Amino acid sequence: MVINSFARMISNDLSIDLGTANTLVYLKGKGIVAEEPSVVAIKEGPRGERKIIAVGKEAKMMLGRTPETIVAVRPLKDGVIADFEITEHLLKHFIKKATTKRSLLRPRIIISVPSGITPVERRAVIESATTAGAREVYLIDEPIAAAIGVGLPISEPSGNMIVDIGGGTTEVAVISMNGIVYAESIKVGGDKMDEAIIQYLKRKYNFLLGESSAEKLKMEMGTALVEGEIKTTEIKGRDLVSGIPKTQTINSIEINEALSIPIDMIIETIRRSLENTPPELSSDFLDKGIVLSGGGSMIKNLDRLIKKETNLPIIVAENPLTVVVLGCGRALDDPDLLKQVAVLGR
Ligand SMILES: Nc1ncnc2c1ncn2[C@@H]1O[C@H](COP(=O)(O)OP(=O)(O)OP(=O)(O)O)[C@@H](O)[C@H]1O
Ligand SMILES: [Mg+2]
Incomplete structure (x- = not known):
């Protein structure tokens, strides 16, 4: 018991929302210490060896803009882990970043996972976090973490x-x-919304829009209901017939149609x-x-x-992007709650 509470004092316990789009890290006693896209840029060597060259924000900027030998990948897709090795790198990167100095003991880590993942995927997340330096790993289903984060009873x-x-x-x-x-x-989710915009523009205008531009368009002009003034904007992409760059005008009704x-x-x-x-x-x-x-x-x-x-x-939710990691964080601070909602992975 005494050892346990001492361990709590000297270790940097963390919670991680390992999301398809964004990874967030909460450090006990400190709050959110990292909030970055779940993207990793990899350089491939002549013999197929892979070297990580960027993680997070820096890597996301490279999406769709890299030469052949460099690929920017999102290791999680459709809410599941598509590439275990790269996911492990992603976790390692964030754990290292959050637990720099003064950690005498390896951290306890709570990770939120989509409720639909398989036992094999659960194991993989636990193993990745253990290899990445965790002393104990707990898993919480994402919707439960979100509900705690929002403060639901x-x-x-x-x-x-x-x-x-x-x-x-x-x-x-x-x-x-x-x-x-x-x-x-x-x-x-958000990825399918981006894809829906891309497909809509292809079909209607033979116009090819990049993924990042589609996401930006969705955030700025996307609406689930059209009302009031119709907004219009110009987007840059490629004409699929001529193959040359083109500017296309699009309005909020069209984006609404695509998102529907x-x-x-x-x-x-x-x-x-x-x-x-x-x-x-x-x-x-x-x-x-x-x-x-x-x-x-x-x-x-x-x-x-x-x-x-x-x-x-x-x-x-007041802050929709951070509720999951904050919910996990609350469980870190409350051993009774942790016992009720999390599964200890061994
Ligand atoms: N203002 C906004 N309007 C519309 N969509 C937005 C806005 N801000 C962010 N998004 C979208 O939200 C998605 C990311 O949300 P979030 O960080 O909650 O996902 P995640 O937790 O990484 O994914 P998952 O839970 O599926 O693993 C992205 O698709 C992004 O484009
Ligand atoms: Mg999420």
Whole structure:
């Protein structure tokens, strides 16, 4: 017991939101110490050996702009780990960055994982974090972490619905008494929205837009409901017929049309989850509403559209991008909560 509390004092315990789009790190006693894209740039040697040349923000700038020998990759895709080795590098990078000096003891690390990942993937995350220097690794399901981060009363015997719209997945979960009563995870999130914009422009204008530009366009002009003044903007890409660079004018109605496919899939999932929730719990949503988190929840008017479709109050988390890592952080500070919601990986 004494050793345990001493260990807590001298180790730099961390929580990590290992997301498809962004990785965030919370250091106990300090707050969020890293918030960067989950991107790694790799240089390939003549014999196929791989050398990491950049991680995070710097690597994201390289996406789609590298010469042949360098690739900028996102090791997590659709909410799952697509490349274990690179994910391990990503974790190592962030753990090292967060635990620089004065760590006498290796850290305890809480990592949030999508609720839909397989046991094999769970093992891989635990192993990566252990190799990357963790003393103990705990896993928390992402929607539970988000619910704690938002401050929902998840330990009470009442229904809480959280919809986390990330880069790779949208997770809808109903939580009561610290556990998931019902959950659905679909591989539709911010990435699919970007892709929908790219496909729309290809089909309508034979125009090729890069991934980063599509994301920027979504953030600036994306809307789930069109109303009021129609906004117009110019985007730069390539004409697919002539092959030469081109500027294209596009308006907010068109972006709304493109986004409606992934957004409808998200709403469909929310509807199905409502239907599958036991009535004693779903009646709680009438007062408490549905809480939205994750970067994708920041699409303009998405809350209003979901309200229109479900007739329930919709609350967007105050800081949708950080709730998951903060929720894990709260569990680091509260051993009882940690015991209730996390799984210790061995
Ligand atoms: N203002 C905004 N409007 C619309 N989308 C946004 C906005 N800001 C960020 N996003 C999108 O949010 C997504 C990233 O969200 P988030 O960081 O929650 O995902 P993640 O946790 O990395 O992914 P996942 O949980 O699926 O593994 C990206 O697709 C990004 O384009
Ligand atoms: Mg996430």
